[in-house]
Amino acid sequence: MNHHPGAPAPSQAAALNDPAPVPVDTHCPYCALQCGMTLVPDAEGRFSVAARDFPTNKGGLCRKGWTAAALLVSPERLTTPLIRDTKGGPLRAAGWDEALDLVAARFRDIRARHGADAVGVFGGGGLTNEKAYLLGKFARVALGTANIDYNGRYCMSSAAAAGSRAFGIDRGLPFPMADIAETDAILVAGSNPAETMPPLMQYFDAQRARGGRLIVVDPRRSATAQRATLHLQTTPGTDGALAAGLLHVAIRDGLTDPDFIAARTSGFEAVRRIAAQHWPDRVERITGVPERQIVEAAHILGEAATAMVLTGRGPEQQSQGVDNVSAFINLALALGKAGRPLCGWGTLTGQGNGQGGREHGQKADQLPGYRKIADPRHRAEVAAVWGVDPASLPGPGLSATELLDATAPGGAVKALMVLASNVVVSSPAAARVAENLRGLELLVVSDLFLSETAALADVVLPTAQWAEEDGTMTNLEGRVLRRARAQAPPPGVRTDAEVLQALARRLGCAADFSADAETGFAELRRASRGGLADYAGISYARIAAEDGVFWPCPDDDHPGTPRLFLDGFATPDGRARFAAVQPRPAAEVPDDDFPYWLTTGRVMGQYQSGTQTRRVPELAAAEPSAFVEIHPQTARGLGLAEGDMARLTTRRGSIAVRTRLTPAIRLDTLFVPFHWGDGQSANALTHAALDPISRMPEFKVCAVRIVRDAPPP
Ligand SMILES: Nc1nc2c(c(=O)[nH]1)N[C@H]1C(S)=C(S)[C@@H](COP(=O)(O)OP(=O)(O)OC[C@H]3O[C@@H](n4cnc5c(=O)[nH]c(N)nc54)[C@H](O)[C@@H]3O)O[C@H]1N2
Ligand SMILES: Nc1nc2c(c(=O)[nH]1)N[C@H]1C(S)=C(S)[C@@H](COP(=O)(O)OP(=O)(O)OC[C@H]3O[C@@H](n4cnc5c(=O)[nH]c(N)nc54)[C@H](O)[C@@H]3O)O[C@H]1N2
Ligand code: SF4
Ligand SMILES: [Mo]
Secondary structure, eight states: OSSSSSOOOOOOTTGGOOSSSOEEEESOOOBBBBBBBEEEOOTTTTTTEEEHHHHHHHHTOHHHHHGHHHHHHHHTTOOOOOOOOTTTTEEEEOOOHHHHHHHHHHHHHHHHHHGGGEEEEEEOTSHHHHHHHHHIIIIIIIISSSSSEEEGGGHHHHHHHHHHHHHSOSSSSSSSSSGGGGGGGEEEOOOOOHHGGGGHHHHHHHHHHHEEEEEEEBBBTTTGGGGGEEEOOOTTTOOHHHHHHHHHHHTTTSSSOOHHHHHEEOOOOHHHHHHHHHHHHHHHHHHHOOOOHHHHHHHHHHHHSEEEEOOOHHHHSSHHHHHHHHHHHHHHHTTTTSTTTTTTEEEEEOOOTTTHHHHHOTTEEETTTEETTTTTHHHHHHHHHHTGGGGOOOOOOOHHHHHHTTTTTSSSEEEEEEESHHHHHSTHHHHHHHHHHHHHHHHEEEEEEEEEEEEGSEEEEBBGGGSOOOOOETTEEEEEEEEOOOOOTTTTOOHHHHHHHOOOOOOOOOOOOOOOOOHHHHHHHHHHTTTTOTTTTTHHHHHHHHSSSSSSOSTTTTTOSSSSSSSOOTTSSSEOOOOOOOOOOOOOOOOSSSSSEEEEEEOOOOTTSSTGGGGSSHHHHHHHHHHEEHHHHHHHHHOTTTEEEEEOOOOOEEEEEEEOOOOBTTTEEEEEOOOGGGGOOGTTTTTEOOTTTHHHHHHTTTEEEEEEEOOOO
């Protein structure tokens, strides 16, 4: 690290005295790979991105990482708080004191009239650990509300729930990503890392170069599927049946590992009975995957000495997302491919700090250290660190979609504070979300830019980003990394931590809210001590010296835990638990009115709701607008040619986008990326059915109609 890594973040005032810029080692602002990069200043002090040989990405970056420095000089940056004086009126520039006084006064008033839970908080998986921790504490202690949740609910919550159910702990990957290169067989279900985490592909490529085999399950022959040994092109929403069919073949053909099942697992019998009903020809009818491919895939995985099963948003973002993941975990367990070197189930998340963001308290049911807010002992432990009475801590609150539903007229939530999420673009059935937010008594949004959500706010707070503040991020491996400050925020901009501190004071809260990242991290370490996600032994100095530290790391002498479960699973009896899950149909299936499957996802050149990447000129030029992927044969039948405007309609809404014809998609399926708002939002179409356990929305499956868009009259 070049830039005094142990030094505390300078305060706003000190920022003016910043020394001349020097190269700074840090990590990418975007996804959970958190690629290492160096920000290098030119003679004018403008930064550009340079490759950095960090042990995860090994110098590799995707197009988004390479162009990330454009965010630091964007002319669209918010640099002053904005206030809307009357509903429906315009936003006007305001000073910080006016904005913060107004927010605190309105929060107090709403709390007095409707109770503390009427003020909701919506966070984001892009926040550093320090900010996610502070936000959870702010909600529970300064606001006293139960209602805090975050966009990670849309992301990895199904995987988290299934992982916890099976293994007693939830960490994206139970092994370092480099292990991917060393395993003999991999099944990737509904993840497209070739576009969503390109530098990760070096490990998959090395695996195949060693003679390893890769199976990809995806309704599209995605960029990742194109690199696979075998592609299983499933009907959307049928992952559970496919996994049960693979297990059926494994049992039938003697590929399971009875010794492992007996010694290290529980609950196999009920799972075996469900698998028994999933004959390959029946599974072929449900999934559309030919029987011989089901048999081949089961043999590739079962006969390999080592194997991994990795899931992505495909199977997870469904109303049966948790059960889908459990079905794949069941397969790994039955084959004895877990809790051993180079074996295991993992999920390829997600947002930059999707992992740490859920460990430290912005999830409705969790307290720092992955503690449970409903558990009296956990409450007492965290209350002691916060210096409050455990009885004063609220209980579990509403999950993301339900929290947004509660903002409807007559709902329980009257005011909402959103940090680091663009819910108007990224939530299912999004038109309703925008309408509800418009009707709130108070919507406060903190963002770098005027996102579609910020544009609806009554108060907009301009915040520092990524390279303008210090903090830690936890990547998909559970490796805690240091994001270093490279430059001061633009004049007029404050950090989220400074805002939370200032608001807590104005709300009369006596607890401590430090805006300094390293001080905040020290408190987070204490609050996580003894929890499942134990960071007590992790320090900024160790992160710099060791290229990140893997949690759990309970004390200064502990080496951290790159590989989990080798000696036993984190369940009370040390055994992994099979889950007897019965596949069920999607919440909405095609019919005469809506005859196609619609699925949604990502393209390489845009990130999430697009607030950031749509403002990077190079990315905006490469991927300027939403589109619909459609099979040429399907398009021909509908009279649609490449680049035509097509109108897509579901029971929730309608959008018009251009067609992209590709034989890589199933004949019965359409795909729309979700990175755009307004008239091109995929989430105008999606279904808000929720998984009963994770409360994950059904982003990946609904029924849609497509026609050529009529020219305007
Ligand atoms: N370029 C880019 N990279 C990103 C992001 C981004 O927005 N843009 N976002 C980051 C975040 S937060 C996340 S969560 C990850 C997501 O990373 P991924 O999980 O790789 O992303 P998706 O494109 O949402 O979905 C993956 C695949 O699931 C397939 N799929 C659709 N329906 C089904 C189904 O029913 N079953 C199965 N098996 N597959 C299905 C889609 O065709 C798609 O290829 O990416 C991260 N990286
Ligand atoms: N149809 C469909 N919908 C989906 C998905 C899908 O596959 N299909 N995927 C879902 C998934 S996996 C995810 S993760 C969500 C993501 O959806 P969103 O939560 O909307 O994600 P982002 O676009 O990353 O929003 C982050 C916002 O915070 C701002 N920001 C960045 N850093 C900071 C910061 O430090 N502080 C503050 N205050 N603001 C900051 C950014 O400018 C941006 O506006 O979308 C979900 N929605
Ligand atoms: S893969 Fe993710 S972390 Fe790496 S450069 Fe691309 S967006 Fe950034
Ligand atoms: Mo995500």
